Amino acid sequence: MSRKPIRRKTRQRAVVLEELRAVCSHPTARELYDRVRNRLPTISLGTVYRNLEQLCESGEACRLAEGGQARFDADTHPHSHVRCVRCGCVADLPDKTPKLHPGELDETAGFEIIGYRLEYLGVCPVCRKAEPA
Amino acid sequence: MSRKPIRRKTRQRAVVLEELRAVCSHPTARELYDRVRNRLPTISLGTVYRNLEQLCESGEACRLAEGGQARFDADTHPHSHVRCVRCGCVADLPDKTPKLHPGELDETAGFEIIGYRLEYLGVCPVCRKAEPA
DNA sequence: GGTATAATAATAGTGATTCGCGTTACTGGT
DNA sequence: ACCAGTAACGCGAATCACTATTATTATACC
Numbered sequence: 001m002s003r004k005p006i007r008r009k010t011r012q013r014a015v016v017l018e019e020l021r022a023v024c025s026h027p028t029a030r031e032l033y034d035r036v037r038n039r040l041p042t043i044s045l046g047t048v049y050r051n052l053e054q055l056c057e058s059g060e061a062c063r064l065a066e067g068g069q070a071r072f073d074a075d076t077h078p079h080s081h082v083r084c085v086r087c088g089c090v091a092d093l094p095d096k097t098p099k100l101h102p103g104e105l106d107e108t109a110g111f112e113i114i115g116y117r118l119e120y121l122g123v124c125p126v127c128r129k130a131e132p133a
Numbered sequence: 134m135s136r137k138p139i140r141r142k143t144r145q146r147a148v149v150l151e152e153l154r155a156v157c158s159h160p161t162a163r164e165l166y167d168r169v170r171n172r173l174p175t176i177s178l179g180t181v182y183r184n185l186e187q188l189c190e191s192g193e194a195c196r197l198a199e200g201g202q203a204r205f206d207a208d209t210h211p212h213s214h215v216r217c218v219r220c221g222c223v224a225d226l227p228d229k230t231p232k233l234h235p236g237e238l239d240e241t242a243g244f245e246i247i248g249y250r251l252e253y254l255g256v257c258p259v260c261r262k263a264e265p266a
Numbered sequence: 267g268g269t270a271t272a273a274t275a276a277t278a279g280t281g282a283t284t285c286g287c288g289t290t291a292c293t294g295g296t
Numbered sequence: 297a298c299c300a301g302t303a304a305c306g307c308g309a310a311t312c313a314c315t316a317t318t319a320t321t322a323t324a325c326c
Contacts, residue, residue: 005271005272006271006272006324007272008271008272008273008322008323008324009323009324010272010273010274010322010323012273012274013273028313029313029314030312030313042274042275042276043274043275044274044275044276044277045314046274046275046276046277046314046315046316047273047274047275049313049314049315050273050274050315051273068201068203068282068283068312068313069312069313070313070314082241082242082244082246084244085247091242091243091244092242093238093240093241093242094240100251102253102255105226105253107226107227108215108226108255109215109224109225109226110224110257110258110261111215111217111224111253111255111256111257111258112255112256112261113215113253113254113255114218114254114255114256115253115254115255116251116252116253116254117251117252117253117254118233118249118250118251119249119250120235120238120244120246120248120249120250121246121247121248121249121250122235122241122244122245122246122247122248123244123245123247124243124244125243125244128243128245138302138303139292139293139294139302139303140303141291141292141293141302141303141304142292142293143291143292143303143304143305145304145305146304161282162282162283163281163282175305175306176305176306177305177306177307177308178282178283178306178307179283179284179285179305179306179307179308180304180305180306182282182283182284183284183304183305184304201281201282201313201314202281202282203282203283267326268325268326269324269325269326270323270324270325270326271322271323271324272321272322272323272324273320273321273322273323274319274320274321274322275318275319275320275321276317276318276319276320277316277317277318278315278316278317278318279314279315279316279317280313280314280315280316281312281313281314281315282311282312282313282314283310283311283312283313284309284310284311284312285308285309285310285311286307286308286309286310287306287307287308287309288305288306288307289304289305289306289307290303290304290305290306291302291303291304291305292301292302292303292304293300293301293302293303294299294300294301295298295299295300295301296297296298296299296300
């Protein structure tokens with residue numbers, strides 16, 4: 001008998017989502033935590049993580065999970081990302097990249113392919129100015 | 134006067150690279166550490182990390198740095214990877230994916246694009262057998 | 267309003283990676 | 297071969313991102 005847990009509406013999750021939507025910088029959990037604390041000074045970091053997790057499950061946000069530190073995005077429309085290889089920041093790109101069709105792979109090493117993850121790598125304007133190298 | 138540091142040849146780094154080349158499983162730093170210790174029982178985990186870092190810098194290896202735990206690959210030929218979304222293991226795929234040309238992007242948000250990172254997501258044979266779900 | 271329990275705040279814990287530091291051992295010059 | 301200079305080492309502690317625990321709070325439903 002597994003009863004399904006109902007999802008309660010909490011002020012904390014609402015604020016987390018609002019603040020995530022208010023920025024276009026794909027913040028990390030900690031960055032978002034700092035923003036949210038301006039409005040809910042007693043919220044804990046664990047709560048931010050838990051609610052980001054729930055928002056991803058419900059499709060209201062998605063995680064860009066690479067490189068040790070997860071970043072989150074409230075824009076669930078299809079688009080690409082560039083990641084700065086120096087500072088790790090992420091920006092949006094219009095979704096002009098060719099669509100890949102994993103189903104066409106004939107050698108899958110026994111894997112069941114369910115999708116792919118693509119991101120561009122580059123150097124952001126700030127880092128370019130700091131050290132054009 | 135910044136003198137460039139010369140790279141010394143050490144037994145530890147040689148063994149790390151040999152062992153990395155000896156496996157096809159894209160090991161994590163810790164997995165490689167366990168292998169290397171069979172030959173160099175006193176090597177430290179920090180040394181493995183330090184040398185993997187150097188090998189990546191010199192192009193003799195590359196890191197598949199996503200999802201919390203870095204994995205390393207001594208095969209620097211162009212090829213793709215599949216990552217199991219359940220257990221995190223990685224396998225090689227022949228490089229049949231369409232080449233992307235970042236230079237053709239016209240909106241780069243001010244970034245200097247230097248490449249892209251693509252990996253497929255799937256479920257590995259072991260995990261499929263464990264829970265076909 | 268009252269009750270069951272999902273969600274919270276606070277905090278301790280975990281696992282991966284990095285850092286600091288005293289020691290070791292390559293390397294290039296004598 | 298010896299020596300000075302300094303990468304690189306081994307080790308333990310520190311950091312960082314994230315998860316688990318637990319007592320408390322507050323939401324959904326009656």
